[in-house]
Amino acid sequence: MFGVLKKFFLFSGKENSRKFKRSIVISLIDALASALKIPAIMCVLMGVIEGKDLGKYILGSIAIMAVSIVVGILCKMSSTVLQTEGGYTTAAFKRIEMAEHLRYVPMGYFNSNSIGEIASVTTNTMENLGDVATRVVMLTTQGLLETSMIILMILLCDWRIALVSLVGVAIFLVINTVMQNAGKQASSAKVDCDTELINQTMEYIQGISEVKSYNLIGKQTKRLNAANEACVRANVKMELVYVPYHFLQSIVTKLTGVAIIGLSAYFYINGSMSVLYAVGMSIAAFMLYGGLETMGTFSSLIHVVSVCVDKANVVLGLDTMDIDGKELNPENHDIEVKNIEFSYDKRKIIDGISLTIPEKTTTAIVGPSGGGKTTLCNLIARFWDVDSGEITLGGTNVKDYSMNSLMNNFSFVFQNVYLFADTIENNIKFGRPEATHEEVVEAAKKACCHDFISKLPDGYNTVIGEGGATLSGGEKQRISIARAIMKDSPIIILDEATANVDPENERELTLAVDALTKEKTIIMIAHRLKTVRHADQIVVVDRGRIAQKGTHEELMKQDGIYRRFVDSRELAVSWKI
Numbered sequence: 001m002f003g004v005l006k007k008f009f010l011f012s013g014k015e016n017s018r019k020f021k022r023s024i025v026i027s028l029i030d031a032l033a034s035a036l037k038i039p040a041i042m043c044v045l046m047g048v049i050e051g052k053d054l055g056k057y058i059l060g061s062i063a064i065m066a067v068s069i070v071v072g073i074l075c076k077m078s079s080t081v082l083q084t085e086g087g088y089t090t091a092a093f094k095r096i097e098m099a100e101h102l103r104y105v106p107m108g109y110f111n112s113n114s115i116g117e118i119a120s121v122t123t124n125t126m127e128n129l130g131d132v133a134t135r136v137v138m139l140t141t142q143g144l145l146e147t148s149m150i151i152l153m154i155l156l157c158d159w160r161i162a163l164v165s166l167v168g169v170a171i172f173l174v175i176n177t178v179m180q181n182a183g184k185q186a187s188s189a190k191v192d193c194d195t196e197l198i199n200q201t202m203e204y205i206q207g208i209s210e211v212k213s214y215n216l217i218g219k220q221t222k223r224l225n226a227a228n229e230a231c232v233r234a235n236v237k238m239e240l241v242y243v244p245y246h247f248l249q250s251i252v253t254k255l256t257g258v259a260i261i262g263l264s265a266y267f268y269i270n271g272s273m274s275v276l277y278a279v280g281m282s283i284a285a286f287m288l289y290g291g292l293e294t295m296g297t298f299s300s301l302i303h304v305v306s307v308c309v310d311k312a313n314v315v316l317g318l319d320t321m322d323i324d325g326k327e328l329n330p331e332n333h334d335i336e337v338k339n340i341e342f343s344y345d346k347r348k349i350i351d352g353i354s355l356t357i358p359e360k361t362t363t364a365i366v367g368p369s370g371g372g373k374t375t376l377c378n379l380i381a382r383f384w385d386v387d388s389g390e391i392t393l394g395g396t397n398v399k400d401y402s403m404n405s406l407m408n409n410f411s412f413v414f415q416n417v418y419l420f421a422d423t424i425e426n427n428i429k430f431g432r433p434e435a436t437h438e439e440v441v442e443a444a445k446k447a448c449c450h451d452f453i454s455k456l457p458d459g460y461n462t463v464i465g466e467g468g469a470t471l472s473g474g475e476k477q478r479i480s481i482a483r484a485i486m487k488d489s490p491i492i493i494l495d496e497a498t499a500n501v502d503p504e505n506e507r508e509l510t511l512a513v514d515a516l517t518k519e520k521t522i523i524m525i526a527h528r529l530k531t532v533r534h535a536d537q538i539v540v541v542d543r544g545r546i547a548q549k550g551t552h553e554e555l556m557k558q559d560g561i562y563r564r565f566v567d568s569r570e571l572a573v574s575w576k577i
């Protein structure tokens with residue numbers, strides 16, 4: 001248990017663990033104040049036994065009780081405030097730390113961990129740590145302190161009864177330790193099932209349109225229900241593991257109480273204890289239960305706290321990509337791709353590509369679907385690390401840049417645009433958070449989205465649905481172009497849209513792209529002949545290799561994939577086969 005306490009305090013950071021420790025000191029005073037009830041009761045008893053000055057004894061008792069109650073209330077209030085503050089700020093700061101950390105984690109992590117699992121750590125686990133864990137840790141400590149203070153009071157009165165109490169508490173703690181060990185597996189299983197439930201719920205919601213259109217409601221609901229039922233089973237199982245131990249703990253506390261009362265009576269009869277102490281010890285025996293049982297109940301969740309801290313630490317401890325990166329500003333924006341190889345897991349996707357992309361030129365990457373075009377772009381922007389070879393920007397390996405200083409050089413326009421559930425203005429500002437409203441409007445005008453934004457009920461302040469749910473595909477695309485215009489970085493990686501483009505949209509999209517790409521280095525995954533034809537160089541990527549490279553005219557003279565595509569007119573529709 002103390003190991004978990006230490007782990008939790010370490011996790012919560014200096015400032016918050018200071019709050020928790022202060023709260024423990026206050027709980028200690030609270031426990032002392034609570035133990036004052038014993039002398040308060042004994043004071044009245046003393047008056048009754050002595051048979052004179054009863055009023056004085058009652059007043060004395062009231063004074064002790066008043067101190068006990070007032071100090072108790074003040075302590076409870078301040079320790080609750082400290083615990084709540086400590087718990088919620090721990091969760092809030094750790095969430096931010098995690099979000100920041102995940103930005104620098106290799107993309108491979110997101111490949112092998114589902115979004116549901118990651119979401120579960122940042123939501124459920126952090127919620128558990130901020131609220132449940134804090135309560136569990138604090139109430140367990142409080143219960144232990146309260147018990148210790150009562151034993152201390154007993155010790156001041158009679159060492160023999162204190163010894164019996166200590167034996168009872170020791171047996172209780174042994175059972176408690178066995179219980180915590182027995183519950184380890186069930187606690188881990190419970191946390192895993194909670195994670196899986198979030199996973200399944202997210203999958204169900206994210207895929208709801210597919211679920212509806214393919215009539216998969218029954219099948220998907222079955223998976224969600226199965227996760228739900230597994231979660232219920234795991235939680236019940238965990239509780240059931242603890243039930244016998246709680247029962248045993250309860251028997252021990254009660255037997256200790258009975259032993260204290262019995263021994264006090266015995267010591268009184270044999271004359272080794274006054275009636276005052278005998279009654280006082282019997283009352284203390286009842287008080288001993290409270291603290292111990294609080295501790296027993298909450299400590300059963302202590303392993304859940306441990307699992308949650310471990311889960312959060314796994315995410316926070318993931319190696320980042322730019323540990324040794326420096327804040328660099330390249331002298332030029334020439335890109336060199338030098339004999340790179342790359343595999344997703346064990347599947348080789350890029351197999352020895354070399355390429356020079358001089359600054360302020362347009363490179364069109366074309367080729368069959370699955371050939372590795374997107375992967376190549378992702379490697380250039382260091383979303384992933386190459387397995388061998390190197391990529392340089394301005395003559396410096398992209399790995400030598402810090403993530404921020406590298407990203408300052410790139411803007412992206414993807415086919416699948418993600419817009420945040422925020423105002424249109426903030427979604428455009430995402431490219432440069434300090435931009436003024438006028439600059440946002442200017443970027444929106446260049447990206448041909450000012451007109452449709454102005455027609456929306458709240459204009460630039462219209463809040464769009466998560467993922468951009470309330471806008472058309474073309475509109476989303478243009479907002480993402482406005483965002484990239486706002487960022488104004490020297491290199492643009494563009495996945496040319498083929499979907500969502502009707503003739504009217506296409507004209508506006510072309511104008512938006514023209515505004516974005518003026519005077520920039522453009523790397524474009526190109527699908528349309530019109531854009532490919534004017535590129536400074538066309539790179540045909542097939543099965544992870546460069547099959548052909550040159551201008552449109554040069555490639556048309558060669559008998560290769562490029563000319564075959566153009567000739568068969570497939571290019572006019574899409575390069576995808």
Ligand SMILES: Nc1ncnc2c1ncn2[C@@H]1O[C@H](COP(=O)(O)OP(=O)(O)OP(=O)(O)O)[C@@H](O)[C@H]1O
Nearest residue numbers: 111344349367368369370371372373374375376576
């Ligand atoms: N995150 C990933 N994890 C594992 N495999 C991936 C991942 N992304 C892509 N792949 C695989 O790598 C191969 C190349 O994919 P890539 O997206 O680079 O091809 P592409 O040429 O851009 O295709 P398209 O034109 O269809 O978009 C594909 O077989 C794909 O299944």
